[in-house]
Amino acid sequence: METIAFQDSYPDELSHCFGCGRNNPQGHQLKSYWQGEQTIAHYTPDEKYTAIPGFVYGGLLASLIDCHGTGSAAAAAYQAEGRALGSLPALRFVTAALHVDYLAPTPMGVPLQLVGTILEVKAKKVVVDIQLTADGVVCAKGQVIAVKMPETMTLS
Amino acid sequence: METIAFQDSYPDELSHCFGCGRNNPQGHQLKSYWQGEQTIAHYTPDEKYTAIPGFVYGGLLASLIDCHGTGSAAAAAYQAEGRALGSLPALRFVTAALHVDYLAPTPMGVPLQLVGTILEVKAKKVVVDIQLTADGVVCAKGQVIAVKMPETMTLS
Numbered sequence: 001m002e003t004i005a006f007q008d009s010y011p012d013e014l015s016h017c018f019g020c021g022r023n024n025p026q027g028h029q030l031k032s033y034w035q036g037e038q039t040i041a042h043y044t045p046d047e048k049y050t051a052i053p054g055f056v057y058g059g060l061l062a063s064l065i066d067c068h069g070t071g072s073a074a075a076a077a078y079q080a081e082g083r084a085l086g087s088l089p090a091l092r093f094v095t096a097a098l099h100v101d102y103l104a105p106t107p108m109g110v111p112l113q114l115v116g117t118i119l120e121v122k123a124k125k126v127v128v129d130i131q132l133t134a135d136g137v138v139c140a141k142g143q144v145i146a147v148k149m150p151e152t153m154t155l156s
Numbered sequence: 157m158e159t160i161a162f163q164d165s166y167p168d169e170l171s172h173c174f175g176c177g178r179n180n181p182q183g184h185q186l187k188s189y190w191q192g193e194q195t196i197a198h199y200t201p202d203e204k205y206t207a208i209p210g211f212v213y214g215g216l217l218a219s220l221i222d223c224h225g226t227g228s229a230a231a232a233a234y235q236a237e238g239r240a241l242g243s244l245p246a247l248r249f250v251t252a253a254l255h256v257d258y259l260a261p262t263p264m265g266v267p268l269q270l271v272g273t274i275l276e277v278k279a280k281k282v283v284v285d286i287q288l289t290a291d292g293v294v295c296a297k298g299q300v301i302a303v304k305m306p307e308t309m310t311l312s
Contacts (some may be wrong), residue, residue, distance in 0.1 A: 013209070014208060014210065016206045016207075016209055016214060017206065017207050017208070018204060018205045018206060018207070018215065019215045021196025021206075024204065024206065025202065026204045031291025040198060045208060046181065048174060048182045048183065049174050050173065050174060050177075050180065050301075051172075051173050051174070051250070052172065052173070052250075052305070053169070057173060057174040057175060057219075058222055058250070058254070059172065059174065059175045059215070059216075059218060059220075059222045059223065060215075060219070061258075062218040062219065062222065062225070062254055063213075063218065064216045064218065065217070066214055066218065067215065068193065068231060086240070091208055093262075094207070094208075094214070094258070095214050095258050096257070096258055097255070097256065097257050097258065098214070098218055098254075098255070098256070098258075099170045099253070099255045099256075100218075100251075100253065100254045100255075101252070101253050102251050102252055102253065102254070104238045105250075105306075125210075133245040148280050150261075
């Protein structure tokens with residue numbers, strides 16, 4: 001399995017995403033990796049991403065689930081095509097639908113872990129389930145339906 | 157109908173949310189209002205909230221839908237109880253489930269409009285549908301299932 005983060009294999013022009021782009025210095029710069037047949041990412045929120053004092057803002061959790069989902073979708077699509085991660089032409093996915101169930105308040109100040117399970121891989125659509133835990137407690141479960149990025153989204 | 161933003165009626169200690177808290181200077185400070193029987197909010201994203209250059213990051217859209225949803229839920233709950241917005245004890249809602257369908261790429265640089273429709277109001281649960289438009293085009297549709305904030309989320 002590759003040790004480069006999925007998001008670090010994106011072409012430069014597709015690496016500006018606030019959630020996961022290495023070329024967005026103000027963003028979250030989420031990094032996702034294979035872990036066996038699942039995918040994994042870690043992120044420790046800054047205190048500004050508060051909901052109620054002591055707990056993490058749900059919008060951030062949705063964002064992390066979203067970016068870990070589309071990153072996992074790209075990696076799964078490369079794998080399904082037997083291609084090396086990041087090889088050209090780039091396989092880049094965007095979110096068609098995002099669902100998040102918030103199961104427990106997410107504590108601030110501890111690393112969050114996101115584990116992705118690839119449910120379905122088709123040529124233009126990948127479905128990923130994601131579990132977000134803090135200190136071993138499952139705080140949120142998400143599902144991302146990712147679709148191959150439409151040509152209309154590239155401006156170059 | 158009230159002209160104060162729902163989020164500006166929250167007590168100080170519940171106003172730190174990155175998405176909508178007036179006491180979070182680094183956050184989005186989303187403001188939601190009644191518009192007839194629906195709720196409305198506007199937000200123009202900063203360019204750092206990019207997905208692919210030219211388009212808004214889906215995680216931000218999920219965040220705005222989330223905060224407009226929980227704000228609308230609180231306002232609807234006050235209305236259902238015949239109480240003035242912001243009167244004590246505070247009615248504050250958190251998200252149990254968030255669903256977003258991304259229908260079209262959301263262009264950067266234009267004001268986004270969120271319109272909420274209250275689908276269901278029960279004592280501890282409110283369901284809100286939200287439509288997000290940019291330049292009159294529906295870019296995303298969301299649903300927020302909001303539940304009354306559990307006592308365990310207040311640290312004071």
